[in-house]
Amino acid sequence: NPLLSIEGLKARVADKEILHGLDLVVRPGEVHAIMGPNGSGKSTLAQVLAGRETYEVTGGRVALDGEDLLGLGPEQRAAKGVFLAFQYPVEIPGVGNLYFLRTALNALRRSRGEEELDAMDFLALAKEKMKLVEMDPAFMSRSVNEGFSGGEKKRNEVLQMAVLEPRLAILDETDSGLDIDALRVVAGGVNALRSPDRAMIVITHYQRLLDYIVPDFVHVMAAGRIVKSGGRELALELEEKGYAELRRGGPAEV
Ligand code: ADP
Ligand code: MG
Ligand code: MG
Numbered sequence: 001n002p003l004l005s006i007e008g009l010k011a012r013v014a015d016k017e018i019l020h021g022l023d024l025v026v027r028p029g030e031v032h033a034i035m036g037p038n039g040s041g042k043s044t045l046a047q048v049l050a051g052r053e054t055y056e057v058t059g060g061r062v063a064l065d066g067e068d069l070l071g072l073g074p075e076q077r078a079a080k081g082v083f084l085a086f087q088y089p090v091e092i093p094g095v096g097n098l099y100f101l102r103t104a105l106n107a108l109r110r111s112r113g114e115e116e117l118d119a120m121d122f123l124a125l126a127k128e129k130m131k132l133v134e135m136d137p138a139f140m141s142r143s144v145n146e147g148f149s150g151g152e153k154k155r156n157e158v159l160q161m162a163v164l165e166p167r168l169a170i171l172d173e174t175d176s177g178l179d180i181d182a183l184r185v186v187a188g189g190v191n192a193l194r195s196p197d198r199a200m201i202v203i204t205h206y207q208r209l210l211d212y213i214v215p216d217f218v219h220v221m222a223a224g225r226i227v228k229s230g231g232r233e234l235a236l237e238l239e240e241k242g243y244a245e246l247r248r249g250g251p252a253e254v
Contacts, residue, residue: 001027004063004168005066007062008021009023010060019224023226028196029199031215033213033235035204036205041224049069051074078166082167083170102117104163132162133186135159149182154182155182159189161190187213214232220234
């Protein structure tokens with residue numbers, strides 16, 4: 001049975017329709033890569049799945065485990081195991097990164113009727129998970145976003161995922177390039193978190209990431225739809241031919 005099932009999803013932001021009828025099925029254990037040119041709606045899809053309020057769904061269905069997802073708020077979706085790494089919009093001096101993460105984990109645990117973790121237990125958990133992303137322990141006490149490099153932000157996202165242990169993880173690679181070390185570490189963390197009952201959607205503009213995170217399926221998005229799907233070879237084909245060629249020759253003219 002699918003973990004995630006999307007049918008004819010339409011969504012708009014600021015009165016502009018961005019997703020024009022998107023279909024996608026993700027089963028437990030699978031890693032799906034979504035590629036596509038800038039502005040094709042990849043991040044919009046991620047935000048819509050996470051339930052971010054700026055995006056208005058205007059059509060279609062999304063089910064998680066066969067149950068409607070679109071009627072749920074962002075916290076309820078998180079409680080059901082949907083994860084989109086949160087980017088802190090601003091630097092928050094004096095508020096530690098780990099404090100933020102513990103708050104998120106405990107909110108999740110409360111929503112599931114589980115006991116909160118105290119500071120000591122959380123620290124032990126966080127230390128273990130930080131090894132996964134080769135994160136410097138000094139990071140623990142750094143203020144939120146204060147001088148985080150692109151690579152550190154990305155590691156932090158994987159740390160969030162490792163701590164929150166979602167069933168469906170959505171990773172939206174920012175267009176800013178990661179250096180090769182950061183890429184390797186991030187991919188290593190992601191690969192370590194692959195499991196038969198967890199699925200991942202990895203959004204990337206570049207095929208490079210997929211040398212490290214080998215997806216089961218690759219989808220190409222263009223103008224708010226998935227216009228082509230295939231195996232990992234599709235990513236290589238795109239690298240070679242580029243998106244323009246795909247749009248000329250593809251089945252769905254966009
Ligand atoms: P991608 O992630 O594939 O680069 P996005 O989902 O970020 O694409 O953007 C798709 C389109 O939606 C773009 O044309 C972008 O300008 C527009 N868009 C996204 N977010 C907003 C927003 N908050 N307000 C207005 N337009 C937006
Ligand atoms: Mg973009
Ligand atoms: Mg984007």
